[in-house]
Amino acid sequence: MNDEQLLRYSRHILLDEIGIEGQQKLLASHVLVIGAGGLGSPVALYLGSAGVGRITVVDDDRVDVTNLQRQIAHTVSRIGELKAVSVVQAVAALNPDVEVVAVVQRADDVLLNHLVPQADLVLDCTDNFATRHAINRACVGHRKPLVSGAAIRFDGQITVYNPQISESPCYECIFPESDLPEEISCATMGVFAPLVGIVGAMQAAEALKLLCGIGRVLTGRLLLLDGRSMEWHQMMLVRSEGCAVCGTARVTS
Numbered sequence: 001m002n003d004e005q006l007l008r009y010s011r012h013i014l015l016d017e018i019g020i021e022g023q024q025k026l027l028a029s030h031v032l033v034i035g036a037g038g039l040g041s042p043v044a045l046y047l048g049s050a051g052v053g054r055i056t057v058v059d060d061d062r063v064d065v066t067n068l069q070r071q072i073a074h075t076v077s078r079i080g081e082l083k084a085v086s087v088v089q090a091v092a093a094l095n096p097d098v099e100v101v102a103v104v105q106r107a108d109d110v111l112l113n114h115l116v117p118q119a120d121l122v123l124d125c126t127d128n129f130a131t132r133h134a135i136n137r138a139c140v141g142h143r144k145p146l147v148s149g150a151a152i153r154f155d156g157q158i159t160v161y162n163p164q165i166s167e168s169p170c171y172e173c174i175f176p177e178s179d180l181p182e183e184i185s186c187a188t189m190g191v192f193a194p195l196v197g198i199v200g201a202m203q204a205a206e207a208l209k210l211l212c213g214i215g216r217v218l219t220g221r222l223l224l225l226d227g228r229s230m231e232w233h234q235m236m237l238v239r240s241e242g243c244a245v246c247g248t249a250r251v252t253s
């Protein structure tokens with residue numbers, strides 16, 4: 001680290017759990033953020049400000065005026081621009097140290113199987129079940145930790161799926177694709193603005209902990225937030241023996 005970096009990251013370096021060694025790990029890390037909306041905004045901003053060296057942001061959507069109520073990386077002047085490019089601009093303005101790359105494509109199996117192996121971990125900041133399952137398949141297949149967040153109305157969820165740990169469930173274990181619930185989206189259901197900030201900031205926190213190897217991450221624990229009463233509930237998650245995604249993948253590995 002140069003003098004400017006020692007100064008910029010001094011409040012991280014002061015933490016015993018992080019220190020110079022942890023900060024160097026962050027600077028050498030590459031994370032993949034899928035989704036540049038309500039969750040992707042705080043995730044990218046915090047990972048960028050914290051000095052995660054490489055951040056790849058995937059999104060094929062454009063900034064709309066209805067996004068600005070909660071998608072804090074975007075601005076009035078960037079309405080109509082690509083969200084992934086807008087987030088890259090926001091992170092670059094915050095920390096020129098970080099290499100941020102926009103991938104303007106839908107996150108399908110082909111793209112994910114190309115991008116996921118290059119990253120140290122993946123953050124699911126999407127808003128639909130089909131993409132969530134595609135991300136999960138790629139993370140299990142390439143054995144990459146997945147920090148998963150969701151927010152709708154006043155309800156938030158966050159957990160970590162880590163295929164590097166044998167007891168860890170995957171997304172399919174908990175939410176099997178065969179009994180997909182009806183798709184609900186912010187466009188039809190609404191979402192309380194700070195909720196995506198709360199969940200997104202926690203996703204960033206879990207990602208930084210995983211990258212530095214500190215603390216106890218949310219693997220095997222699902223946190224559920226009721227924003228109306230501001231109460232958290234914790235559910236313990238277990239692997240499904242017959243899981244269509246991680247069941248066979250891990251027998252052969």
Ligand SMILES: [Zn+2]
Binds near residue numbers: 169172174
């Ligand atoms: Zn599974």
